[in-house]
Amino acid sequence: MGALKPWHIILLVVVIVVIFGSKRxxxxxxxxxxxxxxxxxxxxxxxDDEKDxxxxxxxxxADAQSGRAPLTGEVQQNADPVQRERVADR
Incomplete structure (x- = not known):
């Protein structure tokens, strides 16, 4: 009773064609x-947006952990002195 038999599919196609018409x-x-x-x-x-x-x-x-300002590469005020020197040398 649960499986579709070929005559079920044929009957379904005929009903769809009758309802909608062959042109549509x-x-x-x-x-x-x-x-x-x-x-x-x-x-x-x-x-893709979620991955980005x-x-x-x-x-x-990572920027917050390293002390850099996000996306700018600048050093934040609370960064360690060694990193401030590295940025100043650039």
């Missing part, structure tokens, strides 16, 4: 494909 089915399939492509691209973009955010967080954490 290619357009519907095309727009469904476009929608799926857009969704895939947006999902990939969100995943995670990398930024790691860089900021």
């Amino acid at each position: 089915l290619p357009d519907a399939a095309r727009s469904l494909g476009r929608s799926m492509r857009i969704m895939k691209a947006e999902t990939k973009g969100l995943m 955010k995670a990398k930024e967080d790691l860089v900021e954490k």
Whole structure:
């Protein structure tokens, strides 16, 4: 009872053709494909944004531990004196 048999699929196709008509089915399939492509691209973009955010967080954490100002390379006031000399020498 749980498995789809070939006659179930044939009946389903016939019902879909009767409801939508044979002329509108290619357009519907095309727009469904476009929608799926857009969704895939947006999902990939969100995943890439999350990876970029995670990398930024790691860089900021490393900068905070080393005493540098985030993304500028400048030394913060509470940095150790050796690092201040290194930056001053540059």
